[in-house]
Amino acid sequence: MSAVVEQAREAVVRVRGMRNQFGTQVVHENLDLDLHRGEILGVVGGSGSGKSVLMRSIIGLNRAAAGSVQLFGEDVGPMSQAQRQRLDRRCGVLFQYGALFSSLSVAENIQVPMRELGGLSVPMMQRLAALKLALAGLPAGAGEKFPSQLSGGMIKRAALARALALDAELLFLDEPTAGLDPIGAAAFDQLILTLRDSLGLTVFLITHDLDTLHTICDRVAVLSQKRVLVADTLDNVARHPDRWIQDYFHGPRGRAAQLTASTQAGVVTP
Amino acid sequence: MNTHAHEADMAATTPGSFQGPDAQGRVQLSGDWTLAHATRLERALAALSAREAGVQRIDAQALGKVDTAGASLLLQLAGGAGLEQFDALAPRHARLLAAVAQADAEPLPAPVREGVGDFIAGIGAAVLAIWRDALRLVSFLGLLLATLPRVLVSPQRWRVAPWVVQIHQTGLNAVPIIALLTFLVGAVVAFLGATILREFGATLYTVDLIAFSFLREFGVLLTAIMVAGRSGSAFTAQLGSMKSREEIDAIRTLGMDPVQVLVVPRALALLVSLPLLTVLAMLSGILGGAVVCALALDISPMMYFSRIHDTLEVRHFWVGMSKAPLFALMIALIGCLEGFKVAGSAESVGKHTTSSVVQSIFVVILIDALAAVFFMEMGW
Secondary structure (H helix, E strand, O other): OHHHHHHHOOEEEEEEEEEEEEOOEEEEEEEEEEEEOOOEEEEEEOOOOOHHHHHHHHHOOOOOOEEEEEEOOEEOOOOOHHHHHHHHOOEEEEOOOOOOOOOOOHHHHHHHHHHHHOOOOHHHHHHHHHHHHHHOOOOHHHHHOOHHHOOHHHHHHHHHHHHOOOOOOEEEEEOOOOOOOHHHHHHHHHHHHHHHHHHOOEEEEEOOOHHHHHHHOOEEEEEEOOEEEEEEOHHHHHOOOOHHHHHHHHOHHHHHHHHHHHHHHHHHOO | OHHHHHHHHHHHOOEOEEEOOOOOOEEEEEEEEOHHHHHHHHHHHHHHHHHOOOOOEEEEEEEEEEOHHHHHHHHHHHHHHHHHHEEOOOHHHHHHHHHHHHHOOOOOOOOOOOOHHHHHHHHHHHHHHHHHHHHHHHHHHHHHHHHHHHHHHOHHHOOHHHHHHHHHHHOHHHHHHHHHHHHHHHHHHHHHHHHHHHOOOOOOHHHHHHHHHHHHHHHHHHHHHHHHHHHHHHHHHHHHHHHHOOHHHHHHHOOOOHHHHHHHHHHHHHHHHHHHHHHHHHHHHHHHHHHHHHHHOOOOHHHHHHHHHHHOOOHHHHHHHHHHHHHHHHHHHHHHHHHHHOOOOHHHHHHHHHHHHHHHHHHHHHHHHHHHHHHHHHOO
8 A cells, every 4th residue: 555655656866776885895785765755754874874875875976886866757877967967956955064165155155056057147146045044044144154153053054045045856954953952953953844845845864863853754764784774654663673773763862852752742733 | 868858848847927917907927937037037027116017916827836036026026915915826836935925035235345445444454464474473483482492301292203204294205306396406507607607718617606506595495495385385284274173272172282282393394304305405406507517518527526526615505504494494383373373264274375385485585585695794
């Protein structure tokens, strides 16, 4: 039955039989993953399980040793540079440390992809940059600041604004809430959820944050033993018998996050 | 196959547009209001507002795709009334418009235009910056000179490994390039000397010219300039990226002194390697001259070296060598100080590296000129 549902939904990202290897160290072996349109997929796994490598392989920063990656239904393997760039414009990436260009102000950072696209007037770009800043929850005054003047949370928001500059349909987030205080992290989670609902984004989210998994992820993919061990709703994943998964979701932190999530749900329902 | 899909994709995008407003102020939307069509739509909207036509209702029945850029333009079309004005707005569009309307982007502050006053203020600021830089350099020199004896007297504070590594990098690794460079300059000086001195029948004096200039000036000067470019810049880049990654703060919090840990080994390394490289440069330059003399001027190597031996006093060597430690100290000092000045960005590292090389070469040539006057007055 679930197979029928799966087929009905469009896979924005489809990874089949991916193999990644650095020297003799095999990171991924025969890895399959689907990301459906409009969903937020949380990707978890222990340190060194290759979460970032998987993301880099999908967005084309890393070439997989074997296997295929389809983005928006097109196989990226045999693509020309120009075709690849056209797809890249539909993807936005938020790197773990923001990767804002340190010599440009925040507003200029957001305008970089717009300038690259060409054909937009300067007032239009200014206006869009201001809009993205506001969507990412930053005040307009943050636009003229430089990345070195921003706090950790503001860097993440600014980087998110840049990732959204060209109205990406598919958003890759590498540990978006790492290094944020719990309040900031919760606010960022809500921001992602709001943007997904209003802009119709599809989100690939690498995280260690159990609260993030509980509050915003539609499905959770667990990377373990060099492949995606299970990708399902959080409840189903948490029931998986694998030792690591059990430790992860039912350790002290996992239980605390679960408790918070259920209390929050309880508050919202009435 | 994919290309066809792409073309079909492009064909499927119908440019967004609007008709109206008609007599009742009704506007018909159509097509895709996306970034690709944003500039054209923006112009159309500007033209519309210039006509001051009142927009009452907006019919979104035939509206295609919308992204944030399009949503922002649609809200501009709607004016103050916002979402209320739209008829037949699809739910997904309504959500997007609501989000964009809620974001309620304040315009970015306009960039400040510079006037004549700012230009003059800029000159003043630049002069002050030079003065402050000079002060900082002098105080950093003082700091290093105060730290050095403290380190030297207590052997447990000697950082032998980093010191040797730095000597390797700044000295040994520079041997090929400095030997080659000075060899070539030696050859060039020989040609120059020969061309001019031949007219006076004094070709043999070419030997004096080469030996004299390399021992007193060229050997140490060329070496210092090369070292400033190679190692001074490396010091700045190393310390600069450490600074921007808070590594220098970490050194402080661990109870260590960054000057002791980072600057002293580098300064001591240059104090060893620059004089050694200078000797190499002198030899190599004289050798370059010897080759040209042998091949082009019929002065045999035997004659060349015995001429040097007979006419040249050893004090010329010491005049040249005496400048080497001074240059080494200044290059290390400027390189490290500029590294400590780096703040935050990658651009800052680049700026200070450039500044480090320019400053050290400037200071080296300045000291050399002053020294030349001094030695001349002293008759050395």
